[in-house]
Amino acid sequence: MANAHTHAIVHVHGASGIQxxxxxxxxxxxxxxxxxxxVFLMPVYVMVVNSFKPLDEIxxxxxMSLPIDxxxxxxxxxxxxxxxxxxPTGLRPFFINSFLLVIPAVVLSTLIGALNGYILTQFKFxxxxxxxxxxxxxxxxxxxxxxxxxxKTLGFLGLAGTVKGLIFVNTVYGxxxxxxxxxxxxxAFPAELIRSARMDGAGxxxxxxxxxxxxxxxxxxxxxxxxxTNIWNEFLFGASFSDFSxxxxxxxxxxxxxxxxxxxEYNVHFAGAFIAALPTLIVYMVSGKYFVRGxxxxxxxx
Amino acid sequence: xxxxxxVNVQKSFGPVKILHDISIGLKDGEFxxxxxxxxxxxxxxxxxxxxxxxxxxxSLTLEGRDITTVAxxxxxxxxxxxxxxxxxxxxxxxxxxxxxxxxxxxxSKRAERVKSVSKLLQIEHLLERKPRQLSGGQRQRVAxxxxxxxxxxxxxxxxPLSNLDAQLRVDMRTEIKKLHQRLKATIVYVTHDQIExxxxxxxxxxxxxxxxxxLGTPHEVYNRPANTFVASFMGSPRMNLVKARVAAxxxxxxxxxxxxxxxxxxxxxxxxxxxxxxxxxxxxxxxxGIRAEAVTLATxxxxxxxxxxxxxxxxxxxxxxxxxxxxxxxxGGHEFTVRLDPDLALTPGQNARFLVDLSKLVCFDPxxxxxxx
Numbered sequence: 231m232a233n234a235h236t237h238a239i240v241h242v243h244g245a246s247g248i249q250x251x252x253x254x255x256x257x258x259x260x261x262x263x264x265x266x267x268x269v270f271l272m273p274v275y276v277m278v279v280n281s282f283k284p285l286d287e288i289x290x291x292x293x294m295s296l297p298i299d300x301x302x303x304x305x306x307x308x309x310x311x312x313x314x315x316x317x318p319t320g321l322r323p324f325f326i327n328s329f330l331l332v333i334p335a336v337v338l339s340t341l342i343g344a345l346n347g348y349i350l351t352q353f354k355f356x357x358x359x360x361x362x363x364x365x366x367x368x369x370x371x372x373x374x375x376x377x378x379x380x381x382k383t384l385g386f387l388g389l390a391g392t393v394k395g396l397i398f399v400n401t402v403y404g405x406x407x408x409x410x411x412x413x414x415x416x417x418a419f420p421a422e423l424i425r426s427a428r429m430d431g432a433g434x435x436x437x438x439x440x441x442x443x444x445x446x447x448x449x450x451x452x453x454x455x456x457x458x459t460n461i462w463n464e465f466l467f468g469a470s471f472s473d474f475s476x477x478x479x480x481x482x483x484x485x486x487x488x489x490x491x492x493x494x495e496y497n498v499h500f501a502g503a504f505i506a507a508l509p510t511l512i513v514y515m516v517s518g519k520y521f522v523r524g525x526x527x528x529x530x531x532x
Numbered sequence: 533x534x535x536x537x538x539v540n541v542q543k544s545f546g547p548v549k550i551l552h553d554i555s556i557g558l559k560d561g562e563f564x565x566x567x568x569x570x571x572x573x574x575x576x577x578x579x580x581x582x583x584x585x586x587x588x589x590x591s592l593t594l595e596g597r598d599i600t601t602v603a604x605x606x607x608x609x610x611x612x613x614x615x616x617x618x619x620x621x622x623x624x625x626x627x628x629x630x631x632x633x634x635x636x637x638x639x640s641k642r643a644e645r646v647k648s649v650s651k652l653l654q655i656e657h658l659l660e661r662k663p664r665q666l667s668g669g670q671r672q673r674v675a676x677x678x679x680x681x682x683x684x685x686x687x688x689x690x691x692p693l694s695n696l697d698a699q700l701r702v703d704m705r706t707e708i709k710k711l712h713q714r715l716k717a718t719i720v721y722v723t724h725d726q727i728e729x730x731x732x733x734x735x736x737x738x739x740x741x742x743x744x745x746x747l748g749t750p751h752e753v754y755n756r757p758a759n760t761f762v763a764s765f766m767g768s769p770r771m772n773l774v775k776a777r778v779a780a781x782x783x784x785x786x787x788x789x790x791x792x793x794x795x796x797x798x799x800x801x802x803x804x805x806x807x808x809x810x811x812x813x814x815x816x817x818x819x820x821g822i823r824a825e826a827v828t829l830a831t832x833x834x835x836x837x838x839x840x841x842x843x844x845x846x847x848x849x850x851x852x853x854x855x856x857x858x859x860x861x862x863x864g865g866h867e868f869t870v871r872l873d874p875d876l877a878l879t880p881g882q883n884a885r886f887l888v889d890l891s892k893l894v895c896f897d898p899x900x901x902x903x904x905x
Contacts (some may be wrong), residue, residue: 425584426617430678431605431634440630444621 233480281305281500288496298306303491304497308505312498314485315474321502328462330393331478336457342387342401343408343453344446350409350439351416352424362413368406376403384471391473399471400461407460408453415449418444451520459510479506534595534685534718535560536581542592543576543742550576551742553590558735561716567729568766575690577739578722582688583607586687595685605634610679611688614695616671618663624674625650625659631682647772649677650898652711669700672785676711688772689721693728705731726766730754756894760819760901763894768769769824769858774866778813785810794865799841809904818904819896824858826892827870829878830885839891847882861886 266290281290281304283297310320350362381390382398419442427441443450468478477485483506489500536558540771542552551573558564566574579585581592583604590601597798599607610631625646632642650656653673672692679687689708693701709732712719723729729736729750736753738745738761746758757763763771776787780801790796801810810818830842845861845868852858852874859878861868871887878884895904 382754420619422613422615423619425582425604426611426613427619427630428584429582429609429611430606430631430682432630433605436634441619441621445619474833 277500281497281504283497284470285493285495285497295450304495304501305505307495308486308498308502312486312495312502314482315476321479321482321486321505324477324479325505327393327476327482328479331396332458332461335397335404335461336454338397338401339404339408339457340453342405342452343410343412344443344450345438346405346409347414347416348410348442350413351419352437361394362409365406365409368403369410373403377466377470379499380467381471390471393472393476394469395471396476396478399467400464403467404457404461407456410452411449411456412446419445448520451517455513455517455520458513462510469499496501535594536686536718536720537593538577538581539591539593540841541577541580542588543573543580543585544588546598548633549742551580551587552742552744554738554739556744557588558718558720561718562735563712563719563732564603564737565722565729565733565735566720566722566737566739567724567726567765568745570724571741572739573742573803574722574724574739576742578611578688578690578720581686581720582609582611607686608684609686609688610682610684611690612672612675612679612692614691616663616675616695618671618674618678620663623660623662623754624655624666624677627663627674628677628681631678635682637682645681649680651679653677656781668696669704672696672704676708680715686720687717687719689719691723692721693723694725708732727768730766736766738765740765755823755892756905757821758903760821760896763821765897767823769869769871770856771821771823771894772866772868773819773896774863774868775817777817778810778815780814785814789820789864789866791865794862797845797864799890801842801893802839802841802890805839805893806895807905810895813897813904817898819898819901821894822868822888822898823892824869824871826889827868827872828887829872829876830887830891834887836887839889841888842891843886843888844883845886847878847880847884850880 276293279296280293282302284299284301287298308321310317310322312320314321314324328391345453346365350358384390384395384398387395387398389398407422423441423445424437427437432440463480464478465484468481469484472478472481483502487501536556538554538556538558538704541551541554542549554565554577566577568574576585580587587600591598593599594607594609614621614879618624619630622630628646628649629642632645637645646659647656650659653676655670655673655677658666658670658674666674666833675692692708693704695761696704705728708721711717712732721728721732733750735748736750738753738758740761742836746753746762748756748758753762753766757766757771763773774789775791776789779788781900784801784803785806786800788796788798836842843863845863847859848862848867849860850857851860855874856874856880857872859870859872859875861870872878896902897904
């Protein structure tokens with residue numbers, strides 16, 4: 231819309247001969263955008279170039295320069311041989327841990343969010359709005375507040391220090407967001423489709439599985455990206471509720487960078503950080519356009 | 533197919549009454565049209581029949597089975613929705629098959645039903661398409677196909693034509709009528725379009741403000757409207773309703789139509805044309821209703837039949853529609869629309885003599901506005 235607006239101005243003023251000034255404005259605009267892009271991309275650039283340098287080159291030289299002697303050794307080290315705890319395991323086992331955590335947690339929280347959204351919009355029971363408000367409120371609770379009660383709960387459930395425990399925590403704290411997403415999406419869902427399915431003989435889960443979910447692609451994409459990114463990057467719960475065997479990648483990365491033994495291997499740290507960031511980057515690149523579209527679709531009505 | 537009985541069906545939301553004691557008995561194979569202005573409760577009534585809303589009182593019986601509290605899926609009723617409500621993620625074939633699949637009908641039998649239904653509605657070439665690839669009329673057919681697929685006891689149509697353009701609407705109307713004649717199905721059809729109601733129905737239920745105004749055949753509703761609302765709602769142009777004074781005239785009665793300073797128009801009434809109850813209004817006012825087509829232009833030397841009377845009136849406006857010409861008259865100070873032949877040479881402002889067919893006259897009580905029978 232902004233684009234169309236600008237075009238209209240260019241058209242009107244262009245006829246009266248003020249074109250050059252607008253071109254200047256356009257150049258200034260692009261200059262600002264370019265500067266912002268440089269600022270945002272600089273850390274990525276620094277990470278990437280330095281992760282391909284031998285350690286000597288980093289210590290002696292310029293952080294900004296390209297590697298003279300290209301090497302993938304820091305990446306290999308970060309992946310499989312770097313010292314995380316007592317063992318030189320690299321990030322690999324923790325990368326696997328993170329996947330074992332993130333996939334069930336994303337699937338569960340998305341499905342529960344969809345179920346909640348379905349119930350909150352299609353069954354106008356007493357207190358539905360209050361229930362929704364309470365779920366929405368959970369979004370605003372700082373995680374630090376729940377650390378101790380959650381530790382107690384995990385202990386009670388026998389899930390303390392396990393990946394399962396982390397799945398539980400992240401699922402529970404994801405439900406607020408996923409419910410919000412799905413409720414708003416389903417509030418704008420054509421009611422006649424659901425009525426029709428009910429008359430055609432679809433039951434509670436029939437309506438959800440055959441009608442609602444197959445027509446929820448945009449909001450499912452949004453929810454999956456959102457939950458994947460959050461859970462993948464989550465550190466506090468990981469640091470609090472896991473032990474060495476169940477560390478997620480974020481905690482392992484922290485241990486890698488903070489390990490006090492020996493020299494600081496910056497190139498390995500950079501490579502490790504990039505490995506940790508890669509899955510979310512890929513998820514964004516593959517489905518970024520759905521993300522924006524889905525956020526809009528869900529937010530129109532609510 | 534089946535009979536449907538609604539007994540004292542009511543619906544209220546808190547203190548607001550949406551439906552007041554609606555009772556309708558529908559025989560096997562009838563085509564009932566619920567018609568009325570928006571907000572009259574016709575859609576609520578349909579949703580109650582479908583089971584999508586619960587009535588606050590009363591009962592529903594389908595072919596002798598009490599379905600008042602039965603779930604929509606168990607009622608053996610299918611419905612065609614205004615928005616068609618085709619499942620966007622499924623192909624046309626899957627859409628038609630869906631109700632059968634939900635009822636766990638055998639796969640070979642489902643395929644057979646899809647085939648026969650699509651053949652009946654001429655949508656065989658569309659079976660593999662998704663709903664978004666169809667035009668409005670095609671979607672409509674698919675929606676009807678899905679309703680037909682499971683051969684229910686009762687069909688519900690919720691304003692199925694209102695999303696179509698004018699030409700297509702007329703075509704689909706004819707198709708629905710044909711379908712009804714072929715299937716001999718029991719149908720309840722909701723519309724706000726009185727022409728749809730007249731053309732399709734075997735019986736019409738006219739509703740207003742949650743109250744059933746009249747239940748009758750199209751002929752009854754059109755010619756013997758139960759009250760002034762029905763009289764003016766059904767038919768286009770609407771029925772002329774004019775205030776008239778009743779007086780004794782010879783051994784019968786006569787109507788005097790006069791408003792303001794306009795010259796009075798007297799019509800003496802043939803005894804067969806009016807109900808005996810009219811005598812009670814002698815010396816009082818009532819509302820006289822005459823359809824536009826009950827009036828014709830009188831020609832030179834014409835003799836009025838036993839049920840016909842001449843009146844004189846001034847022509848105010850002439851509106852040719854092609855098939856016929858609507859002429860607005862000044863009749864005793866009232867605007868009065870008549871439907872005349874299209875080829876008559878008339879000019880606005882001209883005085884002319886008209887012949888009124890009083891066998892079509894209906895009279896309404898001025899206070900209750902209901903038919904004096």
